[in-house]
Amino acid sequence: MDIGDSPEEAAFRAEARAWLEANAQRRDPAKRHKQASTDVEQDVHARACQEWQRVLYDGGWAGLTWPKRFGGRGGTPWQAAIFAEEQNKFDVAVGAFAVAHGMVAPTLMMHGTDDQRGHLDAMLRGDDIWCQLFSEPEAGSDLANIGTRAVLDGDEWVINGQKVWTSGAQHSVYAILLARTDPDAPKHAGITYFILDMRSPGIEVRPLRQITGVAHFNEVFLTDVRIPVANVVGDVNGGWKIAHTTLSNERALIGGGNTAWSMQELIAMARHFGRTNDPIVRQGIAKAHSRAAVLQYMGYRMRTSISRGEMPGVVASTMKLFYARHWAATTALALSIQGADGVLWGDSALDDGLWQQTFCGQYAVRLGGGTDEIQGNVIGERALGLPREPALDRDLPWRETRGSGR
Amino acid sequence: MDIGDSPEEAAFRAEARAWLEANAQRRDPAKRHKQASTDVEQDVHARACQEWQRVLYDGGWAGLTWPKRFGGRGGTPWQAAIFAEEQNKFDVAVGAFAVAHGMVAPTLMMHGTDDQRGHLDAMLRGDDIWCQLFSEPEAGSDLANIGTRAVLDGDEWVINGQKVWTSGAQHSVYAILLARTDPDAPKHAGITYFILDMRSPGIEVRPLRQITGVAHFNEVFLTDVRIPVANVVGDVNGGWKIAHTTLSNERALIGGGNTAWSMQELIAMARHFGRTNDPIVRQGIAKAHSRAAVLQYMGYRMRTSISRGEMPGVVASTMKLFYARHWAATTALALSIQGADGVLWGDSALDDGLWQQTFCGQYAVRLGGGTDEIQGNVIGERALGLPREPALDRDLPWRETRGSGR
Amino acid sequence: MNFDLSDEQNVVSDLAKQIFEGHAPVERVKHVERAGDGFDRELWHELANANLLGLCLPEDVGGSGFGLVELCMLLEQQGRRVAPVPVWATLALGALPIAEFGTPAQRTEWLPGVCAGNVVLSAALNERGADDALRPTVTALRSEHGWHLQGVKPTVPSAQFAARVLVPARQDDGRIGVFLVNPADAGVQVQPVKATNHQPHAHLVIDTVVSADDRLGGESGDGEEQLHFMLERALVGLCALQLGVCSAAIEQTAAYTSGRAQFGKPLSTFQAVGHQAADAFILTEPMRVTMLQAAWRLVHGLPSRQEVLIAKYWASEAGQKVVHLCQHLHGGMGSDIDYPIHRYFLWGVQNETTLGAGSTQLARLGELIAREGR
């Protein structure tokens, strides 16, 4: 055990920091940007992400842990962690490539054909944003219950169905898509994993306006959309296993994210409202600080196990749950520090309603990558070895379960 | 709605108080007795309960709500509530008759034969203490899974099996007993409800020493114990429905109990340890006070619905859960007020370890009358109309489920 | 002692339920939220036509002579539909204090209009910073033409529609006075602000002279007493609103989770889901009984300071837990503003915080207990 930077790590950190200093502006840790709300703001944000990604690419910092043969830097997970820590101190736009880099790329590297891996370079250059077409209205936690159909017609698959909770669909050039190719097989065994060109005819994207005022998610309607057979990832009807690769990367992504706020912000806010001596506020800040410390250390642990080459399943679920609770408790604390002003909203509120937005945003955090309840099941089964709850629909042909699934 | 004493109620309260003043000593509200721990203390307590019950009987106050034809006073639930409130201010021993009066008597009044109802008078006079032989090691929450067998032999039933979590078995003259009379019926349909004379041969009572240091509960082993057929309550194999009458009275009993401590005690303790100005302690006391208020008002509500002749199912479950949480939180608060002294135990601790004992006693409160989880199910189904969780063993012959039940 | 509602109270409650269910269906609420100014005047007139706006006002001004308990039933029903009408502001904050303390002129000037649905009232109880309503920061200097009021009052509900806003102020003689301020006065800036529950609110920047006749209860009115009265009714009214919000949210959550299947069975049959719903239910019971107790004691003139704090503590603390649970159990639907549950969440959070969240009430209660030794 060794919890400081080793000399190599320190050297790498210095190198990263120097490059960042030369290519970006430092961020004020006591200030934060509101989430892009309007369509225009979201477009601006997506473009800024593309531009920064291009800067990374040109500077040789894109795809830090990707193997060199895929255009990456071939670095270690530790280097990626250090780079992320340093990058987080700068005022750069990231996020639009979360699906492409965090979920699609590992999946294609592991399961894709050479042609499919051809997409990796455009992701790395910041050209192509990707989205994920997995969830459906009737298939949320029970993702294997998806009903979007794919029927083979010559050398194309024809897709019909509806997807939901899709981030960034409006900016995406490609999507990963799960669709049902064999309704007579049990539900896990009739699903295929596709790459979909979002410019294909028959795709309609409708934004879902959220409680935060932002339309971060979309509904996506697919009507007779055609996908060439070459775009199947892995085997036909073998998509469930591949989706698992994608999803466990998603979980790690969410739990491993940097906390959205610094303690400085909370302390500054308490000072602004004259409440630094209120013992209940102090207790709240001390708790938040303790949770932030835990997340930081858990992050170290997760990276340690990644660097051993392990898929951090239980650790990722634990961090994700912990992170969601931290988010909920800390944003509630922020509103309570604001007292009567806490009920204001939008541009009437402190920092343009940033805190109210973040507070309401806790539900997206809690859902993404699997609900709290799903994480609870994962931890019970994998960390504690508890037997699985008997599932009633596991082995029946999907078509027969459909009645009860609606 | 009318939340004060009506003139009749006030008159009744005055009458009750006057009688109590004449027959008992007032209790110091800032002091409390520890639960009887040793065998000797428990015997003394049981005898004191019997004596006080006899005083009530002679004074015409026993069986306050029992119909006059069963020897009771024929009063209203409101009068019982008022009498209990007043009695609680006096230093008298109650508790040993909780099973007899609170559970057995309502059951016998509703389902017993005339002969069986003959027991009511001895209960009322304070002669006979009763206990309840329901739970078994393999039948806790799943009470219908009991395996104690009753086999008919002439005009007697022969009982073999083991019961557990029996309060007061060592002081009891009679017991109510559930035993399986038809193992080939589904589990709810093969159970019979008996009255058992605890002086019968073949009964062995073994005390269970608890974490609190008290042996409040016992294991009871039954070996070829014989019960005359006349002691079956209701129909053979019809005991489950009757047990329900008993158990819903138990739940109401636990939730409706007076809180075990007064706020004065907590405030006095905080003063003793110099912590009345500690904002966290103050917050804790204010919370405890708020919970105590809720319990008091919920009690009014429950009594209102009892006086309308309703069985207060949901209200009783809600109160029971709330009461258990109050108990847990308030006793934890008490220990935290004691600071470093909170880790002391028994006669080394404040008030002879009363608070540590009460703190550990929370688990008996949470279990008795059904676990928190069972109450959660009851509330979900009855208050919110949620569908029942599918049960796998409901309609199978009990004998066939037995393998999985162990 | 009897915790049941009286027959008359049941009639009131049923009538209110009927009007809100008939005139504030989800689509209507959504429409007012998107298209209007956040005030459903049609519904307001329906309430007036049913005599519900005069419910808690004396018969001599056109009311039905009921009291706070019945007003709480009306507010509970409003909360159940999260209906966009200023019942709390007009009745609890404005009309009740005028009915109790107003001069005959003040009563006849404003209360008949309230009953008829023509007058909206409000009060300015929030304070910046420490947010202690009992220590108003607006100042009132006696002047030739009445009282010169100066100061800022944040987040006043429905101030933009109110004929008068009751403004507590610290007078130059050290006493507190409550003044009936006309937001349309040249010396009053009404700055509309957005609030969490998306209902109309405004900051008032006051620098105006009001006539001596507009001091509540006239020259001799005891402002201290009036302010306590106002704050207590305001808090209990919020508790009733919150109870309605929470009970309806739970019912909708029970229906949603029972109707939605995952893994081949209704969501609510997963114990983790069903128990969270049951937890939410258990939390509304304290809200209900403490609100009723506080309202009843206030009506009967019994000491109620602790009871009001206890009720608002539960409305805040249990209320926010309930709306969080309901929001969570709705999964993605909770965040989608096309689906109604999010409104209950936002109202629940607003009610939690307004006039002090749970920890504020506890701190006040803790002080009282330590002082009174109860």
Next chain:
Amino acid sequence: MNFDLSDEQNVVSDLAKQIFEGHAPVERVKHVERAGDGFDRELWHELANANLLGLCLPEDVGGSGFGLVELCMLLEQQGRRVAPVPVWATLALGALPIAEFGTPAQRTEWLPGVCAGNVVLSAALNERGADDALRPTVTALRSEHGWHLQGVKPTVPSAQFAARVLVPARQDDGRIGVFLVNPADAGVQVQPVKATNHQPHAHLVIDTVVSADDRLGGESGDGEEQLHFMLERALVGLCALQLGVCSAAIEQTAAYTSGRAQFGKPLSTFQAVGHQAADAFILTEPMRVTMLQAAWRLVHGLPSRQEVLIAKYWASEAGQKVVHLCQHLHGGMGSDIDYPIHRYFLWGVQNETTLGAGSTQLARLGELIAREGR
């Protein structure tokens, strides 16, 4: 950066595990609890024979030269078996400070005996009332024959077996001194007391003179620094014990609920049960990472005041939640002292409170943050 244990650390941990599993099975623990004085001397000698008592002590006194991190692994393994031996008192409270600050004479007098298993040590850190270990109330007056110590030290662990107890005291010159007190001195009353975890503790009533040679580090020792050092090791050691207690309790709970069936299926397949077990697991992770972080920083001499408080906050707050959940999920078995889980509950509660429960640590942390602005 590497959060894995080193190979050597794994060896230590495995060895400790092996000894505790082999020599502290439930039946043995129960036997010592009922029949003995609460000190399993056989186990103590096994630990000494395996060189585990000298684990964190320097090689010049017979130890193996490891440090606090390795001691924490030993304590974690002890916690897993709730084994009745004074490891925490002897090593964390007594031996580490003597090794760090002791004069050569003090080191050679006490530490070889510790390594050999012949010497039990302890320290008196609890204070009555406010319970601030950093403000000792025992007084030390310089006298002709050394120091005259006077005062009361409550609930000193294993004081009745200790050859020396380290007693921090306020000297007449205003400085703090830490003194090696012999509990067998005529001037020291040892009053055995019962404690929640049923381990031996005693109050010390001190009115005795100790020689100047028994001041830790001699005349020039910096008592303030020594006391901080002692308290930090004491807290982190408790965290390690608590981690062991909690992780074993969870494993036992998972096994119990998976083995017990109700309603025709294992208890743990009821989501309400399985999720409570998962919650308990989630709570141990913060305990583990914060304890390791604090121990590691202390060993490396990095600033650790916040990290130690954070670790003890989690050990207290999450620790008590875990043992409550485990106790609850054991149903009636939790209360039955014939079944082992209750011991984990009692140890968990004791560790929670010792040297300040969660809220105490938070209050201290809040002060530090407000001051340091981190």
